[in-house]
Amino acid sequence: MSKSRRYSIIGLCALLFIVLITWYFTRTAQVAVPPAIAHGYSKALKQARNGEPGAARVLYQQLGRPDLSDVRRAALHAELPNYPSPQALKLADKDLANEAPLVRQAAIHSVVGLVPSGQRTLLLGPLLEDPEQSVRFAAANALLGLSPDTLGLYFGPLQRVLDEFEKQLKGQPESAEGWIQLARLYIHNARLAEAQSALEQALRLEPDNLPAVVAQIELLDKQGKVDDSRQLLAAQLQAHPESAYLQHALGMWLLHHGEREYALLGLSKAVELEPGNQDYRYDLATTLHAQQELEAAQRQLEEIVQRHPENRKARVLLVNYWTESGQLQNVQVLLAQLEQQNPDDPALQQGL
Structure with missing residues (x-):
């Protein structure tokens, strides 16, 4: 056997050894979750939803698990804003970098519930560059309505994501919800006439869509058309x-x-x-x-x-x-x- 071939075989064996060791320790780390915590997801979720004693502790324990499924982790994030603390914010911040888009979106909603609107920018701004479109849109929605001064360096990235969101909404099949979303974007950018038109389109599709009706009432009010707003509400x-x-x-x-x-x-x-x-x-x-x-x-x-x-x-x-x-x-x-x-x-x- 030639030296080069021998070295190649030795290299492959070394690589296989490293892979096996990595797999072993990863598997060991996953199995190392204490049984009480590993089997405590349903109980923890129930305690959090019902505001029972110890709810925060078990909620944090479950979110700290490395073996939790994406769907379960997202469900826990829905409860986290009711249990604020430095630890809660740390868990939410960590999951903003989770590999699963579903979890990153859930963590965004946690941050919205845990952090005052003016203080979210530094945490959520980086997600405006997220590789997943749904995550970018969720981050943009969470920052919608903040002033340019509050957004700071993220004002430009937010506008780019909102432009992207607008194009997507215009390109999808017509729906009342889509027109309402477009109206929200137009209102954010002070394009009030276009927002009014979008809401009219939503009501054309669904005349009894009450969120669209209320949005139209608020928009008329914002434009100073108080009598029109009052008459529509009546x-x-x-x-x-x-x-x-x-x-x-x-x-x-x-x-x-x-x-x-x-x-x-x-x-x-x-x-x-x-x-x-x-x-x-x-x-x-x-x-x-x-x-x-x-x-x-x-x-x-x-x-x-x-x-x-x-x-x-x-x-x-x-x-x-x-x-x-x-x-x-x-x-x-x-x-x-x-x-x-x-x-x-x-x-x-x-x-x-």
């Missing part, structure tokens, strides 16, 4: 009097125009029609509080926390309202529950 309410979505839109429209007392009627009706909607009830609570109706506001937040113990935003606001009215015993109960859920919650660290 016509839609007459056509859909039992729509919680429109009643909520009425309340928010009246709030925008300084009619807080009347806004309460629309917001209350929305909650009556859809009692399980946390967002409607939260808006009602904050409006009641602004009207100095503190007890009524507290009752709305109590209802949210009772129905949805995982809703941190409502819990923290209720703590503030109870503190304001001197109900310190109730404050201590809520804070104790929050500490059981997530002892590293920033609200606890700040001494609420």
Whole structure:
């Protein structure tokens, strides 16, 4: 056997040895997940969704697993914003670089829930250059509406992704949702006439598409066409009097125009029609509080926390309202529950 061939065989054997060693240690690392954690996914997800004691700890444990499937990891990210902490942000940031596009998109949504809008740019800006189009679009959507000063160096990349998104929307089969998305892009770029046209196209396809109707009402308002906006809202309410979505839109429209007392009627009706909607009830609570109706506001937040113990935003606001009215015993109960859920919650660290 020639020397060159012998060296080639030795080289191949060495390469095979390295591959086997790498496979062995990778496999060992995957198997090294403790059994309690390896079999605890469903329990952890249930605890997080129900706001049970220890929810943050088991949620973090599951997101720290190297062997978790992409779908399961994405499902956990949907719960992460209710359990903020430095560790939660670290886990979300790490998954922004995950090899799976689905996980990167889920991590973007986690960051949106964990980080105030003005502070997201440095975390999400780099994903505007992501090789996967869906991830670029998710990052752009998360940064939509931020000012050029806040976007800084990412203002140009965001505009490029939005242009790409616009081309894609125009190239796909017509749909009401596609036209609504286009309208959002046009509004971001202050192309209000084109946004109005896009919403009209959405309603041409689906005359009863209420998100398109409400977007059109808001756009008319933005253009200073207050009477047209009011008339359209009134016509839609007459056509859909039992729509919680429109009643909520009425309340928010009246709030925008300084009619807080009347806004309460629309917001209350929305909650009556859809009692399980946390967002409607939260808006009602904050409006009641602004009207100095503190007890009524507290009752709305109590209802949210009772129905949805995982809703941190409502819990923290209720703590503030109870503190304001001197109900310190109730404050201590809520804070104790929050500490059981997530002892590293920033609200606890700040001494609420």
